[in-house]
Amino acid sequence: MGFDIVGYIIFAFVTSITPGPNNYLLFSYGKRFGYKDSGRLMVGILLGFFVLLFIAGYGIAQIITNDPNIGLILKILSSVWLFYLAFELSKLNSEISTVSASKAGFYQGFVMQFVNPKAWIMAISGASAFLPRTSNVHLNVFVFAVIFGLIGIPCMICWVLFGDLISKWLKSEKANQILGYTLFILMVSSIAMIWL
Numbered sequence: 001m002g003f004d005i006v007g008y009i010i011f012a013f014v015t016s017i018t019p020g021p022n023n024y025l026l027f028s029y030g031k032r033f034g035y036k037d038s039g040r041l042m043v044g045i046l047l048g049f050f051v052l053l054f055i056a057g058y059g060i061a062q063i064i065t066n067d068p069n070i071g072l073i074l075k076i077l078s079s080v081w082l083f084y085l086a087f088e089l090s091k092l093n094s095e096i097s098t099v100s101a102s103k104a105g106f107y108q109g110f111v112m113q114f115v116n117p118k119a120w121i122m123a124i125s126g127a128s129a130f131l132p133r134t135s136n137v138h139l140n141v142f143v144f145a146v147i148f149g150l151i152g153i154p155c156m157i158c159w160v161l162f163g164d165l166i167s168k169w170l171k172s173e174k175a176n177q178i179l180g181y182t183l184f185i186l187m188v189s190s191i192a193m194i195w196l
Helices: 005-017 021-033 039-057 060-066 068-089 106-115 117-130 137-169 173-195
Strands: none
Touching: 005 117, 005 137, 021 039, 021 068, 021 106, 021 117, 021 137, 021 173, 039 106, 039 117, 039 137, 068 106, 068 117, 068 173, 117 137
């Protein structure tokens, strides 16, 4: 079976640019702190997802998610983490303070991938449908992971810049509260989708 590179690029772009926990976190970071210093968070997300892609590429992720007990643990961890993230995102305000607010960094971005249900779905679906099929399995997994990662970089930058831009537009406390509540609802919806 050949490697559908065009289909894979489209899949990687659509899944990377659409809303999800990573993009909500990047948006929130851009909203609170601006684009500056967002590199550590983006590198953490990128490397964490890169590891997840390798796990999926070697077939380990499918074994994990097919085990009912491990699958349940992953669902619980994902739900708790996403609810915490939803609560944090709901606290947007018009006063951007880099002193009082804690910045998410490399570690948070990296670890989040392993409890991020969208990241698992992206990795497993991508590996199932688009993993190159040649005699060298290591090269296949490497190409699969690198292409997905490279496509994800501009998508992450877009979400941080979007948050930065929104911070310049939304100056009233009321508008920021509405945005915060909207992000909270979207994240809680993501949690509900895990269990449905």
